Amino acid sequence: MRILRWFLALTLAGILKAEDFTSQQVASKVQSDLTPKLSKGSFITFKEPPRWSTFKAPDPAIVVNVKSEFDVAATIMFCNLMKIPFLAQNGGNGWATTFTMNNNGVLINLAGLNQVTFSADKKQATIGAGALINTTIHAANNAGALVATGNCNCVGTLGAYLGGGYGNLMGLFGFGVDNIISMRVATADGKLQTVSASSNPELFWAMRGAGPNFGIVTSAVVKSKPATPNERSAWTGALIFTPDKLEQVVQAIQDLDLKPEMNVFLYFISSGPPSNDPVVLTTPFLYMGDATSGRAAFASLYEIGPIVDTTAVLPYDQWNTGGDGFCTRGPRKPSFGVGIQNMIPGDWRKVWDLYTAFQKKPGAEGSVVLLEAYSLTKARSISDSSASFPHRGVNFNAVAIAWYEDPAYDGEALAFGSAARDIWRNSDGLAENRTYINFANGDEDLLVVYGSSLARLRTIKKRVDPGNKFNQWFNIV
Incomplete structure (x- = not known):
């Protein structure tokens, strides 16, 4: 304890900082002195919970697994006293490249606060x-x-x-x-x-x-x-198209009049093993819909001729299950997102070519391109100044996600994602570049994510x- 008191005294006096010590030394001080301040059920570990992407992920020295809001406050105060960085994490899905913990900070794992x-x-x-x-x-x-x-x-x-x-x-x-x-x-x-x-x-x-x-x-x-129960149901699923239908699918989504009950996603995605051939996949969604109303609402997509149709009426707790494959944690997934006003078929063909060139690499088959389209009438009926979120005027959000294990692919992955983003930006239809912060890479100017x-x-x-x-x-x- 004498060594710990000496360490804290010097740190508080500004003579020493956390970076003056090894991560093991900092972690040891955190573990020994913070533990008594935490509530029952909380614990400290040297092993961090897995994140969705390991590309430039946070690199803490130690993890505080909290059990109460008071544990969060106590950890913040302790980190301030120690002059060490800290980061809160709940799902661990953030893929930004802005983390700077340098193996001498504290990850505050919020998973225990899940009520x-x-x-x-x-x-x-x-x-x-x-x-x-x-x-x-x-x-x-x-x-x-x-x-x-x-x-x-x-x-x-x-x-x-x-x-x-x-x-x-x-x-x-x-x-x-x-x-x-x-x-x-x-x-x-x-x-x-x-x-x-x-x-x-x-x-x-x-x-x-x-x-x-x-x-x-x-x-x-x-x-x-x-x-x-009926109000907790929706008609949704996958419509899969062959790659030659890409331009038609893009134009159909651009032209859709999305009612409040509707949304649609577009994916470039692997068809699965053994071939892993890339396909064009859409997921139409109609709240409280059925096969008849769903097909009518998305008639323009059906007219193109999907080769696979898995749509069905699903209960609320199954709406998202089709995307559970994206929850796989651990591989490297540098991602580049962008907001756009218009979907231009020719641009999406260019992105397709970039995507397929990278996706065919061994171990990169899981790479994805995604577009999300929602009805925005309700969202835009609320004042722009009501919250700091700045992008109510953006029509679509697109993101290119390189997905692989081998760090040797990093350069090519970044080139693919950056090039796809450049294509979208060059014709985004916006007065200034805009990116949804939860889809941003981290290399953007702050005005791109925070706007006005x-x-x-x-x-x-x-x-x-x-x-x-x-x-x-x-x-x-």
């Missing part, structure tokens, strides 16, 4: 910071309610919300940020506070679009809607986090 509860009238849900989208949907379904979430089961519910929050129900509910009523937040000074439109409204505005720069959300109260909100965000940052303790996620300083 999801509902009010008696089912009009509000309280979602813990560690709840995944799958956890949230199952809890809502069991409660007889609907909650706006993202479309990938293994992503953290609140992590997706804080970036903006696209999802199957956004045509009816708006963005995730539009559904947050209040949040419990641990701020840079280690204090816990409730943040809402009436309690610290400036921080409430900032966190709904740039949350990881201002604090750690330990739970959030969000809107939910009571729903009968950046100046106001920086002003709030100076007040809320003057020491820039929250600096790992598209740092706005």
